[in-house]
Amino acid sequence: MKFIWMMLLFSFTAAAVVDSEGVLVHEYGDGLNGEYITRYYLQVGDEMMPLSLSREFLKKQPIHRWLGSKVQVFSDQGLEKNKNNPIMAVKLIEGANPVSGSQPWISLLCRFSDNSDEPKNLSYFNGMYANQPAGLDHYWREVSYSNINVVGSVAVDWVSLPSPRSTYVTIDNKGDEDADLSLLFDDCVGAVDAFVDFSDAGNGQSFQGINMMFNDSLDCCAWGGSRWRTLDGVQKSWRSTWNPPWSYANEGVIAHEMGHGFGLPHANNSDGDDNPYDSPWDVMSAATGYGVNHNTYGRLGKHINMYFKHALGWVTDANDGFVADSQSDDVFLLRYTAHQAQTGIKFVRIPLSDGTEYFVETRKTVGDYESNLPGTAVIIHHVSECRNQPPWVVDADDPPADYADTEGVMWKTGETFIDPIDGFEVHVLNEFTNGFNVRIKASSDLIRRNGFEATCF
Ligand SMILES: [Zn+2]
Known part of the structure; x- marks a missing residue:
């Protein structure tokens, strides 16, 4: 009996969870030749402890919103400098600094x-x-x-x-x-x-x-x-x-x-390759691709996708969005992204049964930053927060194009996107000066995949 207790005690000690407090520090590297690097650290005193975050971890805890914040990090060995430190959980201690x-x-x-x-x-x-x-x-x-x-x-x-x-x-x-x-x-x-x-x-x-x-x-x-x-x-x-x-x-x-x-973090296209710089619809993917060329400052930035704006609080469901549900069958004008009006719908958010979602927006070749885009069209991002690049531009082509400047990613008048996860439909009805009329329709026979897991990349 004593021996069993000792065994239990030993195994409990071995599995002990060590928690460390500090500040989340991040570094994203962008190579001139397409390489990219993502690094996270916990700043403890004067030391930066590298954090190794698995996909499974990111799926449970998308920490992108906590960068720069004070957190508690749980690991099974404790953290060491210059070491790959696998992390079990992160808990926010102090609210993230709002970007406003x-x-x-x-x-x-x-x-x-x-x-x-x-x-x-x-x-x-x-x-x-x-x-x-x-x-x-x-x-x-x-x-x-x-x-x-x-x-x-x-x-x-x-x-x-x-x-x-x-x-x-x-x-x-x-x-x-x-x-x-x-x-x-x-x-x-x-x-x-x-x-x-x-x-x-x-x-x-x-x-x-x-x-x-x-x-x-x-x-x-x-x-x-x-x-x-x-x-x-x-x-x-x-x-x-x-x-x-x-x-x-x-x-x-x-x-x-x-x-x-x-x-x-980065945005991406849907081709599944290792290059996060192949969507020209987002300055956080291809920073200069299809940017407006300026005499002094070279290629200018474009907008970021609506998921990023939503995450930063720059657009909200209540003020700027339409959130689809299983009863949706609605027609409305989806204003183009660069439009600066305070009223009107700028995005459609479609939450899905697997925990992922779509963000639908209109992009138009107009203005100081977007006039050189590949086209005027409805653009759809599929968002899974467990990916290193959560938003991916949806591409109708199979396989998806290497670079997302093709017709497959541009939904135009008369075209319909049918979501393969829950069967939502996005109909692009007609184009107006300020955007496209769209119809958002839930499937009459909504496909709800029990236990379907979003793929993490
Ligand atoms: Zn980058």
Whole structure:
């Protein structure tokens, strides 16, 4: 009997759950050659502990909305630095910072100490934040329907980092370049700290984000994410981007990295390949593909898909949406995404029996950011929060196209999408100046798949 008790005690100890408190830190890397990297950490004191999040975990706990927040992380071994730490659960301790209102960013222009190049001048970076077409203040106001602005954003002129590029970018054991994003952050911020007050963006609050512009390539990638730091007495998650010259040559890339700073993951098409940059309908997928070309700022950003806007609170079911259910048979005008009217329906949300959903919207080749899109059409995203890229553009073609600029993803007058999961129908009836009339109809014989599991990729 004693022996059994000892066995029980031992097995209980071995299975003990260790919980650690800290702040969720994220980094998304975007390669010039199509590679992409996703990293999550728990910031505990001065240490960043890498978190390994399985698909099964993400299916239960989509943490994209908690990035930058204080959380409790449960693991079976405890967390260690420089280790792959498999995670069992994450619990939110303090509510995520809402992405609303004034979001002033600051651009820091940092030269490596062994390189005097200044690829763009200060006025280029200041002009990038303008509240006029092609400026990021104008852009984010339009994309968010004025839920955010970046008014008060400024750039600081070129400064030298204390060390040469080789200090920040080293060669890893696979022979690839590896940029030390924390050191780059600390040294780039440190180089301006004597004359920049990060706690005061001129509007009574601190800066929200830091765009770091470097004068040479980093590793594979441009990066967007966050850093938890105390700057000028303000301790918080600073939205952060790390940009090589090819990044700020096209404003769409900066918009994409700022999107990561706001906590957005990538969007994708439906072809199932390993490339998340193959939907031209979303700045969080193909950042520059089918973007409007601007003389000074290159390819500009496009809108983000309606699921992302919904997740950020920039559109709501009550004000902007139509939510389908098993009784739906409704006809209405679905306004095009870039339309700035405060009234009208901007999206249809169709919750499905497997826990996934569709977001239906109209895109139109019009305006400062969307006029170069592949076409004017109803676009449908299937959203599964357990995927690394939750929204995928639905494609009628089989197999789906490699790049989602084909007719298969554009639902036009006379075409009908029939959802293969629950049988919802989206009929595109006719086109008007401000959008398409659509009919949303539940299946008369609604297919409810018991126990059907959404596929996680
Ligand atoms: Zn990205």
